[in-house]
Amino acid sequence: MRNTYVPYPVRIKKAEVATEDKMLKSFWLEFLNEADAEAFDYMPGQFAELSVSGYGEIPIGIASSPTEGNDLLFTVNKVGHVSNRLHNMKEGDIMGVRGPLGNSYPLKDMEGKNVVIVAGGFAVTTLRSTMNWLLHPDHRSKYGDITFIYGARTPGLLLYEDEWRSWRDSGQANVNITIDREAEGWDGLVGFVPTVTEQVAPKPDNAVALICGPPVMIRFTQPVFDKLGWQPEQIVMSLENRMKCGIGICGRCNVGPEYVCKDGPVFTKAQLDKLPKEY
Amino acid sequence: MAEKILAKDKLGGFLEGLTSKYEVYAPQESEGKAQWARLEDTDKALWEFSNTHMSPKEFFFPQSETMMRFKNVQDGEEGMVMHSEPGLGDKRLLLNIRPCDAKAFQVLDLIFVQDEMTNDFYWRDKRENTTLVGLGCSDPCPTCFCTSMNCGPHSTTGLDALLVDLGDKLLVKTLTEKGEALAEGLADASAEEIAAAEAQQKASEEQIESQVGMDQVLSREVMELYEAGHWSRVQESCLNCGTCTYCCPTCHCFDIQDETSGETGRRVRNWDSCMSWLFTMHGTGHNPRGTKLDRVRQRFMHKFKYIPAKRGGEVGCVGCGRCVQLCPVNIDVRRVVNDMNA
Numbered sequence: 001m002r003n004t005y006v007p008y009p010v011r012i013k014k015a016e017v018a019t020e021d022k023m024l025k026s027f028w029l030e031f032l033n034e035a036d037a038e039a040f041d042y043m044p045g046q047f048a049e050l051s052v053s054g055y056g057e058i059p060i061g062i063a064s065s066p067t068e069g070n071d072l073l074f075t076v077n078k079v080g081h082v083s084n085r086l087h088n089m090k091e092g093d094i095m096g097v098r099g100p101l102g103n104s105y106p107l108k109d110m111e112g113k114n115v116v117i118v119a120g121g122f123a124v125t126t127l128r129s130t131m132n133w134l135l136h137p138d139h140r141s142k143y144g145d146i147t148f149i150y151g152a153r154t155p156g157l158l159l160y161e162d163e164w165r166s167w168r169d170s171g172q173a174n175v176n177i178t179i180d181r182e183a184e185g186w187d188g189l190v191g192f193v194p195t196v197t198e199q200v201a202p203k204p205d206n207a208v209a210l211i212c213g214p215p216v217m218i219r220f221t222q223p224v225f226d227k228l229g230w231q232p233e234q235i236v237m238s239l240e241n242r243m244k245c246g247i248g249i250c251g252r253c254n255v256g257p258e259y260v261c262k263d264g265p266v267f268t269k270a271q272l273d274k275l276p277k278e279y
Numbered sequence: 280m281a282e283k284i285l286a287k288d289k290l291g292g293f294l295e296g297l298t299s300k301y302e303v304y305a306p307q308e309s310e311g312k313a314q315w316a317r318l319e320d321t322d323k324a325l326w327e328f329s330n331t332h333m334s335p336k337e338f339f340f341p342q343s344e345t346m347m348r349f350k351n352v353q354d355g356e357e358g359m360v361m362h363s364e365p366g367l368g369d370k371r372l373l374l375n376i377r378p379c380d381a382k383a384f385q386v387l388d389l390i391f392v393q394d395e396m397t398n399d400f401y402w403r404d405k406r407e408n409t410t411l412v413g414l415g416c417s418d419p420c421p422t423c424f425c426t427s428m429n430c431g432p433h434s435t436t437g438l439d440a441l442l443v444d445l446g447d448k449l450l451v452k453t454l455t456e457k458g459e460a461l462a463e464g465l466a467d468a469s470a471e472e473i474a475a476a477e478a479q480q481k482a483s484e485e486q487i488e489s490q491v492g493m494d495q496v497l498s499r500e501v502m503e504l505y506e507a508g509h510w511s512r513v514q515e516s517c518l519n520c521g522t523c524t525y526c527c528p529t530c531h532c533f534d535i536q537d538e539t540s541g542e543t544g545r546r547v548r549n550w551d552s553c554m555s556w557l558f559t560m561h562g563t564g565h566n567p568r569g570t571k572l573d574r575v576r577q578r579f580m581h582k583f584k585y586i587p588a589k590r591g592g593e594v595g596c597v598g599c600g601r602c603v604q605l606c607p608v609n610i611d612v613r614r615v616v617n618d619m620n621a
Contacts, residue, residue, distance in 0.1 A: 003363045003400035004396055004397075004398060004399075004400070005346055005347070005363070005399075005400065005401075005546075006347060006361055006363045007361055009360050051361070053349040053351070053360075053361065053537065053544060054349070054351055054537050054539045054544045055537055056535065056536060056537045056546075057535065077562075079562040079563070080562045083562075094360070096360075096361060101396075215565070240561070241559070241561070241567060242558070242559050242560060242561055244533065244534055244535045245533070245535065247396050247397045247399075248393065248397050249390055249391060249397060249399060249531070249533075250531075250532055250533045250534070250535075250551070251531065251532035251533075251551075251553060251581070252532065252551070252553070252558050252559055253559075254581070254585065255567075256501045256505070256580075256585060257501065257584070257585040257586075257588040257589045262396075262397065274500070274501065274502065275501065275502075276501070276502070276505050277567075278559075278567040278568055278573070278577075279567050
C-alpha cells in the first residue's frame with residue numbers, strides 16, 4: 001500500500017500574481033507522472049498539502065475543477081514560511097502535492113436544487129472549483145438557478161476576474177460581485193457580502209447555500225440566511241483549521257470529535273451547531 | 280490460544296533464544312527507574328516493577344522520526360522529490376510489557392490505521408514487525424485505574440503472549456501466531472497452573488482501588504460536557520506543561536517539520552502536545568484554542584469523549600496512572616473523569 005505521506009511530484013506550469021497587493025499568487029501544477037494524475041481523483045471542496053522540500057507543507061484548497069483536466073490550480077496567500085518560499089518559486093520548478101484530502105461539497109445531493117454560493121476574499125478558491133463543475137455542460141442541467149455572490153475589499157483583490165465575467169456574460173448564473181467601498185473605475189456592486197446577500201435575497205425553497213469566507217463575513221452572513229428562512233441543514237460551510245497530517249491523526253484540527261482535515265472541511269451548519277466553536 | 284509453562288531455571292536459555300532471533304527490548308533498571316532498553320544481558324530484564332517510567336509508545340511512534348529524505352538542492356527534479364524511509368529492518372520483540380501499555384497500542388491502532396487514506400505507513404510497519412510479550416501485573420500502583428478503562432492487570436488485549444509469574448515458573452499464554460512461535464517446545468500448563476494464574480489475576484484486580492465511572496461521559500452530548508463548569512477549576516492549576524501528554528501511552532499528537540543540513544534534508548515528525556499554545560495557532564493569528572482552559576479541556580474531552588464517539592466506544596485512556604504520578608500540580612485524571620461523569 002502507498003505511503004500517504006509521500007507527496008506526488010509536480011511541475012509549476014504557470015505561476016502568476018493574482019492580486020494587486022501581490023499577496024496572492026496562482027499556481028497551475030502538472031503531475032510529473034501520469035499514474036499520479038490518475039490517482040489524484042478529487043472533487044470541488046477538497047484540499048491538498050502543497051509540499052516544498054526543506055520548508056514543509058501547507059494545506060490549500062484546490063481551485064481547479066476536475067472538469068478542467070489533470071492540471072491543478074492553487075491560489076496561495078503569502079503568510080508563512082512555506083507560502084513565502086512558494087511565492088519565490090518559478091515556472092518549471094518541481095514541488096510536491098499530497099492529496100486529495102478531506103471531503104467535498106455535496107454536489108450529488110445538490111442535484112435538482114437551486115444553488116447559492118457566497119464567497120469572501122480568497123476563500124473563493126474552492127468555490128471557483130465548484131462553479132466550474134456546476135457550469136460544465138455535462139452538469140449544468142442537473143441544477144436549478146445558480147446565484148454567485150463574491151466580495152473583496154477592492155477591485156484589485158478580486159480573483160479569477162476573467163472567469164466570473166464569463167459566468168456572468170453567459171447568463172448561466174446570477175453573478176453578483178461586490179467590493180467593500182467605492183473605487184475609481186468600478187461600476188459594479190458596492191457593499192459587504194451580507195448586505196449584498198440580503199439584496200439578492202436567495203429563497204430557501206429547494207435550495208442549498210455554500211458559504212466560504214473569513215470568520216467575520218460568515219458571522220454577519222448567517223443572520224441574513226436565518227432572516228430569509230433558511231434552515232441549518234441547507235447551509236454548507238467550509239472550515240479552516242491548523243493542520244499537519246491532513247488525514248485525521250495528528251490531532252490539531254479537530255472540532256469536537258470531528259477532524260476538519262478528514263471529516264471536513266465541509267460541514268452543514270446543522271452539524272456545526274452541535275460542536276464547540278473551536279474554529 | 281494455548282497455555283504453556285516455562286520453568287524459571289530455563290528462563291536464561293529461553294531469553295538467549297529470543298535475543299538470537301529478535302531485537303529484544305525489556306524494562307531494566309536505570310537511574311532508579313524501570314526503563315525500556317535493548318536487552319544485551321538477559322539477567323538485566325526486570326520481572327518485578329510496577330510499570331515503566333515512560334510508556335513504550337516510542338517503539339512505534341518515536342519522539343522524533345524521519346519520514347522522508349530529500350536532496351537539499353533547489354534546482355532540478357532531484358531536489359524536490361521525497362524518498363520515503365524504508366520500514367523497520369529487523370524483527371523486534373518487547374518483553375515484559377504491562378497489559379495497560381499493550382492495550383494502548385490497540386487504541387492507537389484505531390487512530391493510525393482507519394482506512395485507505397488514514398493508513399499510517401510508519402506506525403503500521405513497526406506494529407507488524409514487533410512481537411509484544413506481556414507480563415501480568417501483580418503489584419499495581421495506587422494510581423492505577425486500568426479496570427475502569429476496558430483493561431486490567433492481566434488484560435491480553437493487544438498482546439501476542441502474556442506471561443504470568445507463578446513463583447518458580449511462568450505461565451505463557453499465547454494469543455496470536457506470533458505468540459505461538461515463541462512457545463514452541465514448551466510443555467502444556469496443567470489445570471492447577473491455569474487456576475493459579477487465574478487466582479493471581481483476580482487478586483491483582485482486587486488490589487486496584489481506584490474506580491472511575493464513564494457511563495454518563497459516554498452517553499452525554501458533546502456540548503453538555505464541553506460547557507460543564509468544572510473546567511474552570513481544572514485549568515486554574517494546570518501549567519499546560521505537557522508532561523501528561525508525553526508520558527501518556529495513548530497521546531499521539533504530532534508535528535511535521537523539514538530539516539536541512541548541507542546538501543541533505545529530511546522530513547521529520549515529532550511528538551507535539553495539545554497543551555501548546557502554538558499547536559492550533561493559525562497563520563492569520565487566530566487561535567481556536569487560545570486559552571489555557573481550552574487546551575486542558577481538549578485533552579480530557581479528546582480522550583474520554585471524542586475518541587469514544589469516533590472509535591466505537593473505545594476510550595483514549597488505559598488507566599496506567601502515569602499522568603497522575605507525574606503532573607507537577609497534582610491534576611488527577613480520575614477526579615476529572617468523575618467530575619465529567621457526575
